[in-house]
Amino acid sequence: MTALLEVEGLEVVYGHAIRAIQGVSFRVEEGAIVGLVGLNGAGKTTTIRAISGFLPTEHVRITDGRLRFAGRSILGLRPYETARLGIAVVPEREKVFDTLTVRENLDLAVSAGRALRAGAEAHAKFHSVEDVFALFPPLAARAEQDAVLLSGGERQMLAIGACLLGAPRLLIVDEASLGLAPLVRRQVLDLLLRLNQKMGLTVLLVDQDVAGVLSIARHGYILENGRVVFDGPSDRLLAHGDVQEFYLGRGNAGERGYRNVKQYRRVRRWH
Ligand SMILES: Nc1ncnc2c1ncn2[C@@H]1O[C@H](COP(=O)(O)OP(=O)(O)OP(=O)(O)O)[C@@H](O)[C@H]1O
Ligand SMILES: [Mg+2]
Secondary structure, three states: OOEEEEEEEEEEEEOOOEEEEEEEEEEEEOOOEEEEEOOOOOOHHHHHHHHHOOOOOOOEEEEEEEEEEOOEEOOOOOHHHHHHHOEEEEOOOOOOOOOOEHHHHHHHHHHHHHHHHOOOHHHOOOOOHHHHHHHOHHHHHOOOOEHHHOOHHHHHHHHHHHHHOOOOOEEEEEOOOOOOOHHHHHHHHHHHHHHHHHHOOEEEEEEOOHHHHHHHOOEEEEEEOOEEEEEEEHHHHHHOHHHHHHHOOOOOOOOOOHHHHHHHHHHHHHO
């Protein structure tokens, strides 16, 4: 399968000193769901900001690596340029405009999508606010309410719906499950799986919820301290002893210090 997104040897440095990303490589094939998973501070958000062009320009630099999307380099592109190429990001926080209604949020996304696509209309599968309401009935019921009143799951739906109106080739979701109850988290993951299976939408899921992500992803990459320490098909990752022990909590780390054990085992088994 051809890679839609290829990240090779990415390095990102904050403030001339903190090497947040230290040679990260991964690929996302067209039509796949891929997971990039890791704990707090592993470097997930930094990685996708580097891809989408959302790294702040001051105090942070991409010091090495290649970023390719649909066969061309996207290194150093601005956010509107990566969006125009078809990369859409549902951010970790501030996903929607709280003081606008659900419908106004989507109206805005329709206008932005139209401006972005400029000529590529044929690829768009979602054209109107009604298309999004058909996909997410709970949003239709709250169309005229301010977005600030939405539940966590509905906010996530609104953010995903707004992205779809931009006709993305790749949807990147940063922490789809953040702050959501398990049942709602499951619904959001199922929805992303449906979008992938029914519309062929390529999805990069960036998340701490290893079990959830690997339940729908074809392939997963585990990020620790700015490095990919392990990757493989999801079923292989889920069966791996270290993943079971340190990410799924099914191991025998017992009373010992979690991080010490993890570091020791990782060095011993994974390298
Ligand atoms: N603006 C910044 N200035 C300095 N260091 C930063 C900045 N943003 C992130 N970092 C550092 O870069 C590293 C990676 O952070 P990042 O936010 O990418 O991790 P993450 O995997 O998304 O974590 P989380 O799961 O908490 O969202 C961390 O050590 C963090 O402290
Ligand atoms: Mg993050």
